Amino acid sequence: MTDEVSRNERIKEASDYLRGTLEQGLREEITGAIIEDDAQLVKFHGMYLQDDRDLRPERTRKKMEKAFAFMIRVRIPGGVLTPRQWLMLDKVARDYGNGTMRLTTRQTVQLHGVIKSNLKATLKAIDTVLLNSIAACGDINRNVMCNVLPEQSRAHAAAIALARSISDDLLPHTPAYREIWLDGERIAGGEGEVVEPIYGKTYLPRKFKVVVAVPPSNDVDIFAHDLGYIAITDDAGKIAGWNVIVGGGMGMTHGEPDTYPRIAEVMGFCRTEDVLKVSEAVVTVQRDWGDRRNRKHARLKYTIEDRGLEVFRAEVEKRSGVRLAPAKPYTFTSTGDRYGWTEGLNGRGHLTLFVQNGRVQDLPDAAQQSALRTIAQMHDGDFRITPNQNLIIANVPTEKQAAIERIAREAGLLAPWSGLRRNSMACVALPTCGLALAESERYLPELLDALDRKLAAHGLSADDIVIRMTGCPNGCARPYLAEIGLVGKGPGRYNLYLGAAFDGSRMNKLYAEDLDHAGIVEALDPLFAAYARERQKGERFGDFVIRAGHVVASGNGADFHANVRLYEPI
Amino acid sequence: MEMSPIPKTAPFADEEIDLLNRVVGTATPVQRAWLAGFLAGLDASGGTPALHPAAPARPAEPLTIVYASESGNSEKLAGDIAKAARKNGLKPTVIDMADLELTVLTSARKLIFIAATWGEGDPPARAVRAYNELMGEGAPRLDGVEFGVLALGDTAYAEFCLVGKKIDERLAALGGKRVVDRVDLDLDFAEPAARWIGDAVKVLTPPNAGGRVIEVDFGGKPSAPASTDIVEAEITEHVDLNSSRSDKETIHLALSFENGAPAYEPGDSLDLYPENDPAYVDELLRLAGLAGDEKLRADFIKTRDVTTLSLKTVETYAGKTGHHYVKALIADGQAREWIAGRQLIDLIATFPIALDAETLRALTRPLAPRAYSIASSRREVSDEAHLLISAVRYESHGRERKGIASNYVAERLRKGGRVRVKLKPNKHFALPAPDRDVIMVGPGTGVAPFRAFVQERRAVEASGRSWLFFGDRTFTHDFLYQLDWQEALKDGALTRMDVAFSRDTPEKIYVQHKLWDRRAELIEWLDGGAYFYVCGDAKAMAKDVRAALVRAYADVKSVTPEVAEQAVVTLEREKRYLQDTY
């Protein structure tokens, strides 16, 4: 490994706090792209330069450049939106985007297909409802996630408040976003003024993700993130403080065993008033200790693997001045969503809807986007995006519940899906994702149809089984924490992982490689059959495949790649 | 009567004197005048034919020929008339209506107008100014001026030959004396035009041309015009430039010619000779009860215009078939309205009646070629010529309609295939000196000639700046020749480019909006002597662009709309505002 810092580090260094040459690039009308280095900087503003990969083959012949367009990721701490904000996102998606909205695995909304000349108009429009995409991507703290629907709604209030305060505290201070996208005044940094007290000129070595969870629900998949807080409540159900977890992450690269997904570890317990101090300390330690030479080794999970949790905790305590108490006990039960109505405070109800792979659109047979627009127009509570790419119409007063449920049901948002589909997620992948090796969002529904038929045959249709698919090993849909994980290897080919814990506390293990559609179904069908036959009372599919010896339970970190016994298709 | 004007004393041998007497004695005054001119010219040129014959003994009768032309047909006929007139001892002056000063007409004694109609009954773009003056209050009296008008048009258009008709009326109203009746000619104008010219010149030639000397043209004309014969080309590239997601189809067609491309210049067009859609012809023949007539079918596919429905067609139909409803249609004066948006096939389908081959043929006219701006420069593509052709498709009166030529190209021509074309020069849409700046406004297929301009300016390393305004529906799916423009901007062949895409935003944006946004620099370029070119849609775009330019002038120079209008008129007179619109 060279001592050279990575190219991105030099780009950040030279960018004058994320300004780069973005404004110049926006003025060039005849290309849909921006100036090369800026493609790295624009991520810090919540956008990705992409191109429609479906169209690649024809473009040069037609004397056209790639079909460039931007993906805009909105910053929505805890995934909570007002109906007015929902309506605005829905409008810009239709005015400037590809028409659809994409609910993400980190509780945000992505717009796809926004061409360069429409970026400013889009960001100005969402600014009018107090939304922005600052730091939704990039080497910096991303959108802070928060458990959406705790049994104790009072705890949710505390959790979302915490998520928002962390989100605000870790925001970049550079005025670049306002200057470039909202035509704000250029604010010249005075001599020697500290622009980014927490991050500094080069921000973090890599992306950084924070979550807040309220047991027993682990819908946020807390162990997949860099930094997390688990709510610890007292007997009265009031928040006593938070267990701090660090060092989780999913991404890896095929064929590079020194890259691996990792489960976050519990570092200790702290009181609410110390959370920001601890968070800032974790961020600055990673800022200074993280690997800036190799981006494939730059996440906090590797810093902790390399230095050890003890050393890391000591440094965090030193910098924050907070003494971390021993972690308190907690129990998670599941990572999924609870569909249908749940009781909220003062008589209000929450309605959880199933949105397949988070893609909000008007389908030929189900006008879901229109239905949600209608609901937003009559709703005075809030919208909550779940970490499972689903949507909650929250705080609905009794008198409106019937009407809203009817609209949702007619649009197929409350359909009686199988337990497998209800617990499914797929990343975006093709055609917009530049890193996709295989289809995901566009293929999973078809695969589920096939698997549902098998499950029905074995009487398992109603059973909750977590299945997640991604188009590449980066792990955007957290496939390594799914009882059934499918990870794209190449066009039409997937690696199959099995044996993760239903509550998100254990990763799965590679079971078969390079399977095509038929291969996947053939590999899983006998396992479903065996599960239906041999499972013990209440035994989860992920636990069963281990007990029955089909895969070995994964330990943490590098162990993910160990003890792999590949199944041979007969 | 027999007379011998040549005296025996003439310096010739007797038998030569007899010969001369036989010729000269029977010669008409005109022939004698011609001989006089010939001999004088021969002498003055010291034996070899001279370009400038001797001055006539008495000035020849002047004939003023004015033409209003867009695509050159009227212009060519004006030339033919001048030739014929000269033969008959008249002294023709040919004037492009673009340069016409009305005072010239007052001093004219004999006057011929040849006028084409464009757009939807409009004058050719560059004739608009003089046309409006002629129709306006300030037009001078033309008492006693002898005139005749030849109108060119296309019966496919509702306003058939309207401009010629209007000019004809106007000249009479101003006191002119109509000595030749107007003819309104369709696309197949060649023969009738020749006949009219013969008659007109006869009428305009004074009965006694005696005692005059006819200028004899010894055929020493400057360089002959580029050959405009029909040639066959091979299709070496056939690509739809719109993305597969676009609802448009615009074909980039590269043609190559065995014996070198026609000698075209940037700004010229090619006439493309299409064939009909066999399926369409089959349906037409079926409806006419002529299915199975293979000879007729082949002939119709290749040579007849099987779509156009004009009043004339309806009248012929009524006449030949005696169909009551059709007669009624004409009688009630509804025919004109009924044919709008309809085609021959609708007539036969709505008022069915068995037709024989001859009647059906009589209902059609010859299939005319379609013009396409050349999108390449020979300096860059040598033996090739490129065309940019947008497939015309629309629905009307419950039928899917397809433009004949554009769909012949889009749907039936393929790479490796062959197509017949003919050069259609347009010297009124040419590039200026390489050191002059050019501003090019070409949305949609209007951008075609500007690709030729840019290639040419690159090849000659022009020092002048060039600025292109392009527009279409969407940036991602309809940006025609995007890579070419990017390259041109890199290598400097193009200095600047502004684009307007109408369907990328809720509110539509067109090129005229971009012109307005950039008005300061725009006027600065024009003040610096830049040439302003507009190509593409005549119906809306060309008008909106001109209006935008007038507003830009008014705003930038803070002058009244009238003054701004004058500024643009001046540009037009200086031939710095040039249009090729269709």
Ligand code: SRM
């Ligand atoms: C939209 C989303 C998936 C979804 O279907 O919802 C997504 C989509 C993309 N992710 Fe992700 N990631 C998304 C959650 C995740 C998660 C899940 C999580 O955080 O809980 C992970 C795994 C956790 C982790 O970070 O380790 C994840 C790990 C990655 C990685 C690998 C990072 C690593 O350090 O290993 C990349 C590639 C990279 O960063 O180099 C990546 C990159 C991408 C990009 C931006 C591709 C790129 O870099 O060009 C994808 C855009 C595709 C598109 O066209 O929209 N995405 N990405 C999720 C948006 C979250 C959000 O709203 O902020």
Ligand SMILES: Cc1cc2nc3c(=O)[nH]c(=O)nc-3n(C[C@H](O)[C@H](O)[C@H](O)COP(=O)(O)OP(=O)(O)OC[C@H]3O[C@@H](n4cnc5c(N)ncnc54)[C@H](O)[C@@H]3O)c2cc1C
């Ligand atoms: C000098 C010149 C240069 C040109 N350059 C180009 C060029 O570079 N590229 C190019 O594509 N074209 C160009 N054109 C236009 C071209 O010549 C043809 O007119 C065009 O391709 C249509 O021909 P067609 O045979 O396909 O359609 P036709 O069979 O001639 O049908 C066209 C007719 O259909 C009718 N029509 C068309 N659209 C509608 C509608 N929406 N609703 C109702 N009626 C309708 C109109 O009557 C129209 O005249 C140029 C024309 C001229 C005069």
Ligand SMILES: Cc1cc2nc3c(=O)[nH]c(=O)nc-3n(C[C@H](O)[C@H](O)[C@H](O)COP(=O)(O)O)c2cc1C
């Ligand atoms: C775009 C376009 C519009 C036309 N509009 C009319 C019209 O409204 N009425 C008409 O009689 N002829 C119309 N014509 C036919 C022309 O007048 C005819 O082609 C004529 O021969 C052109 O003469 P020029 O080459 O001198 O311009 C039109 C032709 C084109 C290409």
Ligand code: SF4
């Ligand atoms: S997992 Fe891979 S393919 Fe899927 S969205 Fe993330 S980066 Fe793209």
